[in-house]
Amino acid sequence: MNRFLIPLGIFIVLVVFLWVGLSLNPREIPSPLINKTAPAFELPQLHEPNKTIRPEDLHGKVWLLNIWASWCVTCREEHPLLVELAQKNIVPIYGLNYKDQREEGLALLRESGDPYILSAYDHDGKVGIDWGVYGVPETFVIDKSGLIRHKFIGALTPELIQNKLIPLVKELNGA
Amino acid sequence: MVHRKWIFALFLFLSVPCALADTVETTQKAVTQNNPELEKRVMDLSSHLRCLVCQNQTIADSNAELAIDLRNQVREKMQQGQSDQEILDYMVKRYGEFVLFNPLVKSTTWLLWFGPLLLLILGLGILIFNLRKRRKLMQHAPVLSAEEHTRAASLLSGNDEAHS
Numbered sequence: 001m002n003r004f005l006i007p008l009g010i011f012i013v014l015v016v017f018l019w020v021g022l023s024l025n026p027r028e029i030p031s032p033l034i035n036k037t038a039p040a041f042e043l044p045q046l047h048e049p050n051k052t053i054r055p056e057d058l059h060g061k062v063w064l065l066n067i068w069a070s071w072c073v074t075c076r077e078e079h080p081l082l083v084e085l086a087q088k089n090i091v092p093i094y095g096l097n098y099k100d101q102r103e104e105g106l107a108l109l110r111e112s113g114d115p116y117i118l119s120a121y122d123h124d125g126k127v128g129i130d131w132g133v134y135g136v137p138e139t140f141v142i143d144k145s146g147l148i149r150h151k152f153i154g155a156l157t158p159e160l161i162q163n164k165l166i167p168l169v170k171e172l173n174g175a
Numbered sequence: 176m177v178h179r180k181w182i183f184a185l186f187l188f189l190s191v192p193c194a195l196a197d198t199v200e201t202t203q204k205a206v207t208q209n210n211p212e213l214e215k216r217v218m219d220l221s222s223h224l225r226c227l228v229c230q231n232q233t234i235a236d237s238n239a240e241l242a243i244d245l246r247n248q249v250r251e252k253m254q255q256g257q258s259d260q261e262i263l264d265y266m267v268k269r270y271g272e273f274v275l276f277n278p279l280v281k282s283t284t285w286l287l288w289f290g291p292l293l294l295l296i297l298g299l300g301i302l303i304f305n306l307r308k309r310r311k312l313m314q315h316a317p318v319l320s321a322e323e324h325t326r327a328a329s330l331l332s333g334n335d336e337a338h339s
Binding site: 029 | 228241
């Protein structure tokens with residue numbers, strides 16, 4: 001009996017390990033910034049280079065920071081969803097234009113619509129590093145006290161927005 | 176003649192990547208010549224940091240854009256006089272412990288660090304157990320008489336007279 005049970009047991013353990021292991025996404029690295037204060041920055045705005053934008057100015061409201069770039073294909077896929085979300089007026093979306101050319105970034109917004117209240121222009125990607133950005137698009141949810149509460153890595157999907165993002169924003173708004 | 180043309184074309188084709196590599200090398204050399212000591216320190220520390228885009232490489236090995244940016248960040252911090260540990264802490268604070276190429280030794284990584292040793296000990300245990308068992312079996316093996324010995328020898332040589 002043992003002759004069969006032991007290999008079968010090992011096989012089942014192996015299957016369970018592979019099942020769990022292979023369903024994990026190695027690209028998704030949990031951010032250590034969750035529940036920490038959003039890293040400060042002061043960057044020129046994308047539209048108006050002589051005006052700046054700082055996260056501190058947004059204290060007291062729940063907002064999203066979406067990291068995007070015109071060269072990023074996935075961002076373009078995600079873009080219509082952001083435009084749609086912005087129209088619903090549920091949560092203000094701010095953009096961080098990451099390692100982009102100003103003109104190309106602006107062109108994308110002209111062509112496909114601008115979901116952002118404002119976009120910050122992070123040309124050298126330094127602020128991106130501060131926020132632990134390693135793959136655009138990324139979307140951070142920041143609460144009223146300026147803490148990062150969630151980070152979406154990669155493109156948002158209608159399901160993620162419906163089932164995760166909107167409920168979280170409502171919860172943070174205390175509704 | 177036709178052959179020669181083709182070979183020439185092939186050589187040209189093969190030399191393109193080399194030429195490109197040369198330009199990369201020269202720009203890197205320019206940086207290195209400025210301050211080889213600093214550059215060595217940058218590369219040493221970079222080889223302890225994981226490139227998050229190409230996760231099996233360190234940022235010293237990778238030429239992904241993020242890796243280059245992070246190397247520049249490391250260099251800048253060093254120029255500001257920060258210690259290696261301070262820079263590692265800075266990276267961990269932003270990208271998490273996963274950014275360290277060698278995982279820290281702590282309770283959640285014990286299995287990772289010492290698991291292979293555990294398996295080795297387990298394997299040795301099984302080996303010793305089986306060798307002991309085998310030796311015991313050998314000790315209790317029946318001893319053949321002289322007659323049986325000759326029979327066995329003839330059986331093995333293929334001319335078993337008793338049965339032919």
